[in-house]
Amino acid sequence: MLATALTLMVIAGFVRLGFWQLHSAAEKRSLMAQHALNRQSTVDLTPTNAGTLSRYQRVRLRGRYDSRHQILLDNMPSNSSAHPGQPGYRVLTPFALEQGGWLLIDRGWLASGPTRAVVPAVDVGTTPRELTGLLSHLPRAGVQLDQSAIAAEGSWPRVLNFPQQATLERVLSRPLLPGMVLLDPQAVDGYERVWEIRFSIGPARHIAYAVQWFALAAAALCIYLVLIYRHYRSR
CATH class of the missing domain: 1.10.287 (Helix Hairpins)
Incomplete structure (x- = not known):
């Protein structure tokens, strides 16, 4: 029994x-299916709804870039067939919304320089503009390490590994709206952009x-x- x-x-x-x-x-x-549906409709992103919209919602926003203070996410693999898996940077640029508030724009993947000491130039115009893209969140490491030792001061663009929201706010010396926007592949002033919906x-x-x-x-x-x-x- x-x-x-x-x-x-x-x-x-x-x-x-x-x-x-x-x-x-x-x-x-x-x-x-919901992500695919979100990509078919465009919503105006504002400081009010930035924290309530679903991931991969297609959004429209108006404002201007802050070219002087940009973040390079280090050790980011390329998603394109031209450079499959090649490590490089993803360029995050602060964007001031015309309604107020700051949001990060992921302008795409960029190959690293010939040596780690050479940081690529990622300057972008600061005139007012309209952008469209997919709302997403910051890339996350499998294991989150303590980032309190990352200095707020440093040269620009800053090279960081899987920074958390609080770390970016400290480095940029400003509050940020949650998440970031993956810039449309057709938009100007971007780099390699192959945005894929992925699950672990x-x-x-x-x-x-x-x-x-x-x-x-x-x-x-x-x-x-x-x-x-x-x-x-x-x-």
Whole structure:
């Protein structure tokens, strides 16, 4: 009886994990559909709604760049077929909204210089303009390290590794609206831009994991039945 109870518990656990993976796959498909829908409509971004819009919402904003204080995100891989996976920089430029407030614009990926000591020039015009792009969040490291030691003072553009919002506000000496905007690939004054909707685990992998859990449940059941059969046959 104990063996039967333990076997049923193990099988139930495997089945539950399988259905959990199927549920996760359905959630990811729903998110991907919502992101695709968000990209089809454009919303005017303001200081009021910046923190309420969904990720990958296509937005329109008006204002001007601050060319003197730019951030280079270090060790960022290229997403293009021309430089697949090549490390470089992503250029973040502060943008002053005409309604007030500052937001970071990701102007794209740029190859690093011949040596780490050579920082590429990323100057951009500061005349008022209208931009469109996708609302997103800052790239995140797998493990967040303490960034309190990063100095607020330094030369520009500043090279940083996976900076957090608070770090950027301290370095730029100004509050920032949440997130950032991925500049449209067709927009001027940008670099290489191949924006992809990515998940750490996509729907297909969730389904593959579900199949594995269900297979383990089936294997456990088969082993149990074989052992029971042999037990009663030997009597």
